[in-house]
Every structure is written in structure tokens, then in C-alpha cells.
Amino acid sequence: MFASKIMIVEDEAIIAMDLRGQLESFGYEVVATAFSGGQAISLATEYTPDLIMMDIVLKGQMDGINAAQTISDSLHIPVIFLTAYSDPSTLLRAKATGAYGYLIKPFRPDELHASIEVALYKHQLERKLKDSEQWFAKTLHCISDAVIATDAEGKIQFMNPVAELATGWQQEQAQGAVVSELMTLLNESNRTVAENPIPWVLSNRAVCGMDSGTILVSKSGEELPIDDGAAPILDDDGSLLGAVLVFRDITTRRQMENLLRESEERFHSAFDLAAIGMALVAVDGRFLQVNGSLCKIFGYSEEELLSSNLQMFTHNDDYQQVLGRHLRQLLADELPSFQIEVECYHKIAGKRVWSLLSASLVRNAANEPQYFIVQIQDITDRKYAEQQLIYIANHDPLTGLLNRVQFHNHLTQTLASAQRYETRLALMFLDLDRFKLINDTLGHRLGDLLLQEVSERLKTSVRTHDSLARLGGDEFIVLLSNINLIDDVARIAQKTIEILTQPFSIEGNDIVITASVGISIYPEDGDTSQNLLMNADTAMYLAKERGKNNYQFYTKEMTARSLERMTIERGLRHALLNNELLLHYQPQIDSSSGCIVSAEALVRWQHPEWGLVSPIRFISVAEETGLIVPIGIWVLRTACLQTKAWQENHGLLSQVAVNLSARQFLEHDLFETIKAVLEETGLNPSSLELEITESAVMQDPERTLAILQQLQELGIRLSIDDFGTGYSSLTYLRRFPVHSVKIDRSFVQDIPNDEGSMTLVRAIIALAHELKLDVTAEGVETEAQLAFLKTQQCDLLQGYLYSRPVTAAQLEIMGGEINGQCAPYRKISS
Ligand SMILES: Nc1nc2c(ncn2[C@@H]2O[C@@H]3COP(=O)(O)O[C@H]4[C@@H](O)[C@H](n5cnc6c(=O)[nH]c(N)nc65)O[C@@H]4COP(=O)(O)O[C@H]3[C@H]2O)c(=O)[nH]1
Numbered sequence: 001m002f003a004s005k006i007m008i009v010e011d012e013a014i015i016a017m018d019l020r021g022q023l024e025s026f027g028y029e030v031v032a033t034a035f036s037g038g039q040a041i042s043l044a045t046e047y048t049p050d051l052i053m054m055d056i057v058l059k060g061q062m063d064g065i066n067a068a069q070t071i072s073d074s075l076h077i078p079v080i081f082l083t084a085y086s087d088p089s090t091l092l093r094a095k096a097t098g099a100y101g102y103l104i105k106p107f108r109p110d111e112l113h114a115s116i117e118v119a120l121y122k123h124q125l126e127r128k129l130k131d132s133e134q135w136f137a138k139t140l141h142c143i144s145d146a147v148i149a150t151d152a153e154g155k156i157q158f159m160n161p162v163a164e165l166a167t168g169w170q171q172e173q174a175q176g177a178v179v180s181e182l183m184t185l186l187n188e189s190n191r192t193v194a195e196n197p198i199p200w201v202l203s204n205r206a207v208c209g210m211d212s213g214t215i216l217v218s219k220s221g222e223e224l225p226i227d228d229g230a231a232p233i234l235d236d237d238g239s240l241l242g243a244v245l246v247f248r249d250i251t252t253r254r255q256m257e258n259l260l261r262e263s264e265e266r267f268h269s270a271f272d273l274a275a276i277g278m279a280l281v282a283v284d285g286r287f288l289q290v291n292g293s294l295c296k297i298f299g300y301s302e303e304e305l306l307s308s309n310l311q312m313f314t315h316n317d318d319y320q321q322v323l324g325r326h327l328r329q330l331l332a333d334e335l336p337s338f339q340i341e342v343e344c345y346h347k348i349a350g351k352r353v354w355s356l357l358s359a360s361l362v363r364n365a366a367n368e369p370q371y372f373i374v375q376i377q378d379i380t381d382r383k384y385a386e387q388q389l390i391y392i393a394n395h396d397p398l399t400g401l402l403n404r405v406q407f408h409n410h411l412t413q414t415l416a417s418a419q420r421y422e423t424r425l426a427l428m429f430l431d432l433d434r435f436k437l438i439n440d441t442l443g444h445r446l447g448d449l450l451l452q453e454v455s456e457r458l459k460t461s462v463r464t465h466d467s468l469a470r471l472g473g474d475e476f477i478v479l480l481s482n483i484n485l486i487d488d489v490a491r492i493a494q495k496t497i498e499i500l501t502q503p504f505s506i507e508g509n510d511i512v513i514t515a516s517v518g519i520s521i522y523p524e525d526g527d528t529s530q531n532l533l534m535n536a537d538t539a540m541y542l543a544k545e546r547g548k549n550n551y552q553f554y555t556k557e558m559t560a561r562s563l564e565r566m567t568i569e570r571g572l573r574h575a576l577l578n579n580e581l582l583l584h585y586q587p588q589i590d591s592s593s594g595c596i597v598s599a600e601a602l603v604r605w606q607h608p609e610w611g612l613v614s615p616i617r618f619i620s621v622a623e624e625t626g627l628i629v630p631i632g633i634w635v636l637r638t639a640c641l642q643t644k645a646w647q648e649n650h651g652l653l654s655q656v657a658v659n660l661s662a663r664q665f666l667e668h669d670l671f672e673t674i675k676a677v678l679e680e681t682g683l684n685p686s687s688l689e690l691e692i693t694e695s696a697v698m699q700d701p702e703r704t705l706a707i708l709q710q711l712q713e714l715g716i717r718l719s720i721d722d723f724g725t726g727y728s729s730l731t732y733l734r735r736f737p738v739h740s741v742k743i744d745r746s747f748v749q750d751i752p753n754d755e756g757s758m759t760l761v762r763a764i765i766a767l768a769h770e771l772k773l774d775v776t777a778e779g780v781e782t783e784a785q786l787a788f789l790k791t792q793q794c795d796l797l798q799g800y801l802y803s804r805p806v807t808a809a810q811l812e813i814m815g816g817e818i819n820g821q822c823a824p825y826r827k828i829s830s
Pocket residue numbers: 586601602603614615616619632635659660661721745778779780781798799800801805
């Protein structure tokens with residue numbers, strides 16, 4: 001603790017020294033001793049002691065009282081007077097300076113000590129009080145609220161600067177004025193004069209809040225919205241000292257409140273009237289507020305929704321989990337917002353609603369989660385449209401079966417699972433036989449209906465977990481998964497074929513179709529979807545070749561064959577462009593005259609590497625690929641040109657026979673093409689015989705009949721090739737405008753050993769003649785065959801006995817000798 005600093009003012013040096021001794025003995029520090037009033041002021045200024053012991057009577061012009069007055073006014077240092085005089089006027093003067101003590105000499109040391117301690121304590125108290133007053137005064141000046149204090153009569157005693165600014169009155173002007181007269185207050189709502197709270201506070205001695213909505217009219221008439229309160233000022237003993245009014249300008253707050261209210265109104269109207277569903281959802285998922293659109297989307301009333309939670313819309317576990325996870329991520333601040341598609345349920349059982357749900361979380365100023373704002377958009381229509389698009393993209397529009405792309409996906413997945421679980425699967429490639437013909441003859445509309453019926457039947461023949469697809473046209477594919485026994489696959493294939501052979505009745509038309517099926521098995525026939533599909537396709541081709549209407553399992557040998565077929569197909573396309581095709585002619589001999597009257601044109605392929613290729617190797621490929629159409633035209637044109645040249649230059653051949661493939665009959669302009677070739681080459685139609693196989697005629701008898709009639713009317717001769725191998729009867733053929741039949745060489749070759757063949761040949765010739773048809777025997781190789789055929793009066797003979805098919809040049813040598821006359825046949829060495 002520091003000692004209090006005391007200054008002595010005493011013009012008697014001995015007394016001053018004595019006093020100093022006493023003070024120091026009490027523990028004070030005597031910082032200075034002054035001997036006059038003037039010196040007292042300057043030393044007090046210099047040392048600022050805590051207390052001055054001042055003698056009243058001093059030498060010089062200034063006595064102790066005057067010096068004390070100056071020091072008290074300017075330095076606020078407490079003074080204790082020491083004097084030998086105690087006359088009333090001196091005492092009065094001393095008291096007026098605010099003296100802290102007055103000791104009459106001689107005084108006792110304990111009296112001195114007590115006076116000093118009292119003076120120091122009193123001064124300390126006064127200083128604290130002053131500091132505190134100053135602090136309060138400064139506070140009142142600094143605070144942003146307006147403060148007006150009145151006395152107990154309501155007269156203004158204090159106004160801080162904010163109050164001055166708000167009221168327009170300076171404190172000096174307002175001092176002493178009655179507050180309610182100076183301050184005009186209005187009720188904002190009805191603009192009537194509002195009561196000033198001060199009088200009420202003074203009479204009730206209670207705190208009073210001012211109605212919000214109060215307006216202060218300033219001195220200049222300016223109006224300020226204020227928000228305030230007033231309180232009484234009570235003394236320690238409870239007596240009323242006055243009142244204080246505190247108010248603040250709430251213009252900015254009002255503006256903020258207005259903005260907030262407007263924004264809330266906007267939000268509410270946006271919320272209530274929004275076309276999309278909106279909800280405020282508590283963090284535990286309960287609905288706090290829902291709008292009308294939300295109720296409409298799900299068919300629930302507002303009350304029903306408010307008593308349930310967000311998860312109620314979807315019963316699907318997966319969606320619930322996804323939704324729950326996203327909401328938790330919002331709460332954990334891991335996501336600012338999210339948007340997910342959820343499959344929901346309408347109140348009406350079974351009605352599904354697809355919704356696009358967006359949510360974000362509202363947090364308070366302390367960043368604590370308050371509630372979710374959830375928006376729900378009904379996207380059911382869009383979703384169905386999307387599903388429809390996906391369905392369309394994955395399904396065949398005609399039959400509703402899987403399409404090629406989707407089937408590939410299925411196959412890839414099923415194959416992966418078969419590989420994982422080491423199971424077997426089978427692919428059944430199914431192609432309708434002669435569908436193109438049906439399509440072309442009955443029209444595309446009926447063709448489409450037939451395909452639909454076929455797919456319906458196919459559905460019944462496969463198991464539910466098998467996949468059925470239409471790859472295009474009349475090609476179907478079945479994927480049989482989890483196969484135990486190959487026999488099961490065979491059984492299904494057989495059943496499928498049988499189901500399809502039952503006649504279809506479509507718009508009054510009875511249609512009979514058959515199908516060829518090729519089968520490949522995983523893992524035996526391939527381990528990729530491409531391999532398995534290719535091999536099933538290859539097997540299907542073999543089924544076609546083996547007479548159609550059957551099924552074939554893939555074998556390794558088929559690949560070699562199919563490879564060869566592919567090579568032939570590629571080569572054939574070149575052959576046409578590169579002029580690699582040529583014709584050989586096989587003579588046909590008149591049995592009675594022995595003359596060459598006709599020749600059959602037979603195509604050959606002079607391959608640059610393989611040499612001369614037989615038509616047996618390439619005609620079937622040409623037929624499957626459709627290449628037979630341009631090849632057939634080429635053959636026809638070449639044969640006609642050649643025959644025309646022979647007729648004109650050598651007088652050779654009254655006729656040439658050209659094969660017409662069944663496939664060519666599918667061309668809608670077949671007749672026009674043939675007619676054009678005849679016109680172009682100049683060959684007389686009667687010099688052309690077209691050989692049509694029995695099976696080609698029977699594929700579509702009505703259509704063929706119409707074309708044949710046109711050809712006959714043009715003068716072309718028509719012949720049925722390979723007669724006897726099919727199922728047609730001669731009487732049936734009567735309806736067709738044919739001129740001759742050609743007995744198949746398989747019957748001729750058994751003559752004379754097989755009585756049955758001979759009987760058949762005999763009957764064919766007899767019946768044909770009865771029907772006024774010529775008969776040509778093919779494959780005559782022996783004299784015995786020739787003799788038999790002659791006795792049966794077979795009209796024309798063709799076979800190795802006479803000649804193999806030869807080049808045009810060779811044929812000229814054979815028949816050119818008689819110069820235009822029908823020369824007897826002369827065999828050449830071939
Ligand atoms: N074993 C034996 N065979 C004999 C005898 N006489 C003739 N041949 C053969 O029998 C076939 C007769 O022709 P196809 O029955 O129309 O049978 C033809 C025909 O179906 C087809 N073809 C040939 N050229 C053409 C063509 O230009 N167009 C069409 N669409 N098919 C053709 O190819 C088939 C085979 O023709 P090629 O190999 O030339 O075989 C020819 C001929 O060489 C014989 O005494 N013994």
C-alpha cells in the first residue's frame with residue numbers, strides 16, 4: 001500500500017516542521033511544504049498531493065482560504081484548515097471553500113490523525129461518485145437510444161444527444177419544460193394523440209411500455225416511429241425523484257419488418273398457390289405445413305398429411321432408404337440440397353405417382369436445423385412417357401417381343417450368370433418358312449397380323465423365365481436358360497414347330513406355315529453371345545436345307561459349311577461384276593427324229609482360283625441371298641442372245657430352255673423383266689422355254705398361275721422341271737398353262753432295274769400326253785433307258801448319253817452340220 005501524500009502550508013517554519021514530524025509518524029508522506037498562498041498553489045499543481053494541511057493565516061496577500069479556494073476549484077484537492085482562530089466569519093469563509101476539516105490549534109495528535117483519515121476517505125468517496133456520475137453521463141450520451149429524464153413534476157432535466165436529435169429540442173431549450181407539452185406523440189393506427197407515459201409513470205410509480213405503433217412528432221413536424229418505455233426514478237428511501245423515458249427510432253426496424261412481412265407473404269402465397277407440391281417438414285419427418293397442390297398430388301387432405309410424415313408417400317424400401325439417407329446428409333451439412341425421383345403411392349390404392357422430390361434444410365442463426373423445405377413435382381406423365389420410350393427402344397413395335405438390341409443385353413446377362421453358376425443355356429433361332437411369299441401375296445397387313453399371331457403362339461411354348469425376341473422380319477429367337485438336358489431343348493423345339501404348323505385363321509384366310517429352327521447350346525457351341533447367335537443361325541440354315549419345318553442342333557461341321565457359303569456369297573457378288581459367269585448348254589433331242597431341237601442353258605462360274613464351279617455349289621447360296629435374281633436375268637439374257645445368234649447365223653435350235661428359280665417368282669416385275677429381255681435380244685418368245693420346278697409352282701399356286709398365264713400369253717413355253725419329286729399331281733397341273741413336264745432324272749436312272757420307277761415314268765408320259773403336254777426325260781445315260789423312253793414315246797431326251805452340258809462353241813459343232821436343218825444328233829467328244 002502506498003502512503004497518502006500530504007502537503008503542508010504553514011508560514012511558521014517550526015510549526016511546519018513539527019507538523020511534518022507528526023504526519024510522518026502517522027505513516028503519511030509529506031511531499032511538500034509551502035510557506036505562502038501562492039507557493040501553495042504552485043506546489044499543489046506540481047505534486048498533486050492527496051491532501052493539503054492549510055494554515056489560514058499566511059504571510060503575504062493571499063491567505064489560506066483563498067489559496068484553498070483556488071486549489072479546490074482547479075485541482076479538486078481536499079484541504080483541512082489549521083487555525084488558531086475560530087471566529088464565525090472565518091469559519092463561514094472556510095466552509096464555503098468545501099473544506100474537508102477544520103482543526104483549531106492546538107490540536108491533539110489523535111484528533112489530527114482522525115481528521116486526516118476522515119478527509120481522505122470522504123474525498124475518495126466523492127471522487128468515486130463523481131467518476132460514476134461521469135461514467136453514467138457519458139453512457140447516456142453515447143447510447144443509441146434517446147433518453148429524457150424529468151423531475152418528479154415531469155419537467156425535463158436531461159436529454160441525451162439522441163433525444164435532442166429525435167425531438168428537435170436542445171437540452172438547454174427543453175430544460176424545465178413539461179415533457180408531455182414538449183413531445184407530441186401520435187397513435188400510428190388512427191393518428192390520434194397518444195398519451196405521454198411520463199405522467200402515468202410519475203403518478204403510478206411503475207414502469208410503462210409504450211404501445212408499438214407510436215409516432216413522435218418532432219419540433220419541426222417530422223414524424224418518427226418509436227418504440228419505448230418509461231420508468232420512475234426513485235431514491236434509496238423510495239421517494240420519487242423523477243422519471244426517465246427511453247425510446248428509439250424504429251424506422252429502419254419498421255422497414256426491415258415490412259420487408260420481412262412482404263417476403264413472408266410472398267413466400268406464403270408462393271407456397272399456398274404453387275402449382276407444385278410444397279411442404280415444410282420437421283427434422284423428424286413430420287409435416288408441419290403442406291400446400292393444396294401436395295394434397296392434390298397424393299389425394300390426401302391437409303389434416304391427413306399434417307398427422308403423418310414424409311416417408312408415408314413411398315412404401316418402397318429402396319426409395320425410403322435413399323430419401324432417408326439424403327435427409328440425413330442435409331442435417332449433417334454434407335449436402336446443400338438434393339433432388340431425387342421417388343416412386344410414390346396415391347391414396348387410391350394401386351395408383352402410382354412418380355414424383356421429383358427436392359429438399360433443402362432451413363437453419364437458424366445458430367446454424368441449428370429448423371425444418372426442411374420440400375418440393376414435390378408430379379412427374380408421372382413424364383415417367384410413363386420415359387418408360388414408354390424405353391419400352392419402345394427395347395421392344396419390337398409389331399409383336400411387343402424384345403427387339404434385337406434388348407435381346408442382346410438379355411443374352412449377355414444370362415450368359416454371364418450361366419458362366420458364373422456353370423449352367424447351360426440354349427438359343428433357338430426360328431425362321432418362318434416362305435414367309436416372304438405370304439407377305440407378298442397376302443399383303444403386308446396380313447403378314448403383320450400373322451407375325452403377331454405367331455409371337456402369341458411362341459409365348460405359349462416357352463417358359464416364363466425364357467426370353468423371346470423378334471430379330472426382324474420373320475426371324476424369332478428364344479433364349480432358354482437353365483437347361484438340364486439337351487432332350488428338353490429338342491422337345492421345346494419340336495413343340496414350337498408343331499404349334500406353328502396348326503393353321504392360322506387371319507381375317508378369313510386360312511394360312512398354313514412352317515418354321516425352321518436352329519439351336520446352339522452354351523457352353524458346347526460357343527461362349528459369347530455372338531458365337532451362339534451365329535451358330536444357331538447356321539443350324540437354322542441347315543434346317544431349311546433339310547426340307548424346312550424341322551429343327552437342327554448346331555454341329556462344328558456346319559461352321560465350315562457356313563463359312564464356305566459366306567465365301568461363295570462374297571465371290572458371287574464379284575462374279576456378276578467381273579463377268580465370271582458363263583453358260584453351258586445341254587442338248588435336248590427329239591426322240592423320233594434324233595435331232596437336237598433344243599438345249600438347256602446351265603450356268604457355270606469360272607472362278608479365278610477355284611476353276612469352273614458347278615451350280616450345285618452356288619445356286620442354293622444365290623437363292624438364299626437373293627443373288628439368283630440378277631444371276632437369273634443374266635442367264636436369261638445370255639441364253640436368249642446366244643439362241644437368237646444361233647438361229648440367225650447357224651439355223652440351229654428352235655428353242656432354248658432356261659431355269660427359273662422359285663425365288664425369282666417373288667419379284668413383282670418378273671414378267672416385265674422377261675418381256676424386256678426378249679424384246680432387247682429379239683428372240684421370239686416361242687423359242688424360249690422356262691423350266692420351273694414343281695415346288696416353285698406349289699409355293700404359291702395362285703400367284704404363280706397369274707404370272708404363268710402372262711408368260712403363256714406372250715408365247716413363252718413353260719415346263720415343269722424335276723417332275724414327280726414333289727407332291728403335285730398331273731391333274732392339278734392341268735390348271736397351269738404349261739406345255740411340257742420334265743421327268744426327274746432320279747426316276748430315269750432306275751430304269752430298267754426298278755419296276756416302280758418304270759411304272760411311274762410310264763404313267764407320267766401317258767397322262768401328260770392325255771393332257772396334251774410334251775414330256776422331256778432328264779438324265780438319260782444308257783441305251784436301255786433310251787429304249788424304254790422311246791417305247792413310251794417320250795418326246796424329248798436329255799442326258800449324258802447324248803451329251804454333257806457343253807460350251808456354245810461345242811454345241812455349234814454338234815448341230816451345225818446340216819446348216820439350218822434339224823440335223824440328227826452327232827455326238828462329240830467332250
Ligand atoms: N447325273 C446326270 N446328270 C445329268 C445328266 N444330264 C444332265 N445332267 C445334269 O442335270 C442338271 C440339269 O439341270 P437341272 O435339273 O435344272 O438342275 C440344275 C438347276 O437346278 C441348277 N441350275 C443350273 N443352271 C441354272 C440357272 O441358270 N438358273 C437356275 N435357277 N438354276 C440353274 O443347277 C442344277 C444343276 O445343274 P448342273 O450341274 O448343270 O446339272 C445339270 C446337268 O448337268 C445325266 O445324264 N446324268
